[in-house]
Amino acid sequence: MGGPRSASLPAFLTIVWHLGEDEDADRIADVLDGDPAPGLREEALLAASTALDDGEEPNPRLLAAVRAVALDESLDARVRGSAIHALGDLDIPEVEDLLVRLTEADDLQIQVGAAGQLTTPKRLRAHRELLQRLVASWPEDAGPFSGHVRSAIEGFHSTS
Incomplete structure (x- = not known):
C-alpha cells in the first residue's frame, strides 16, 4: 500500500489491516516502536498481522516490534x-x-492466548503435553479461549 504520509495514521492502519502488504511493515513498526496513543497500538497490531502474512519472509523489524509488545509485561x-x-x-x-x-507467563490471559496459538495441528502435535499440563493448571473460568484449547486437546488423538 505504502499510503501517503499525509493520510491520518488511524485511517492508514485500518486500510493496512484489510489490504496491507509487506511494504507497509516499516511504517507499522514505527507506530509499535513509538509511544502510540491509546487504541493506536492495537490498530497497528491488526495491521501487522496482515503485513506479516503478506511477504514470503516476515519483515524482521516488524516481527521484532510485535514480539516486543507480546513480551512487554x-x-x-x-x-x-x-x-x-x-x-x-x-x-x-x-x-x-x-x-x-x-x-509460562504469570498472567493467565497471556498463557491462554499463547496456548491458543499452539493448537494448530502441527504445533499441537509438538506441544500436546505442555498444553495438557497448562489446561490442568487453569481454573474452569480461565476465559473463553481456554475452552478452545481444551477442545483442541480433547479432539486431538494422534500422538505421531
Missing part, C-alpha cells in the same frame, strides 16, 4: 494478546519458541 494483557494473535499464523521457529515461552 507493562502493557495490558489485551494488547499483548493482540500481539500474540498477530504472530499466530507465522510458521517460523522464532514465533513458536515465543509462544511456548509465553505459556
Whole structure:
C-alpha cells in the first residue's frame, strides 16, 4: 500500500489491516516502536498481522516490534494478546519458541492466548503435553479461549 504520509495514521492502519502488504511493515513498526496513543497500538497490531502474512519472509523489524509488545509485561494483557494473535499464523521457529515461552507467563490471559496459538495441528502435535499440563493448571473460568484449547486437546488423538 505504502499510503501517503499525509493520510491520518488511524485511517492508514485500518486500510493496512484489510489490504496491507509487506511494504507497509516499516511504517507499522514505527507506530509499535513509538509511544502510540491509546487504541493506536492495537490498530497497528491488526495491521501487522496482515503485513506479516503478506511477504514470503516476515519483515524482521516488524516481527521484532510485535514480539516486543507480546513480551512487554507493562502493557495490558489485551494488547499483548493482540500481539500474540498477530504472530499466530507465522510458521517460523522464532514465533513458536515465543509462544511456548509465553505459556509460562504469570498472567493467565497471556498463557491462554499463547496456548491458543499452539493448537494448530502441527504445533499441537509438538506441544500436546505442555498444553495438557497448562489446561490442568487453569481454573474452569480461565476465559473463553481456554475452552478452545481444551477442545483442541480433547479432539486431538494422534500422538505421531
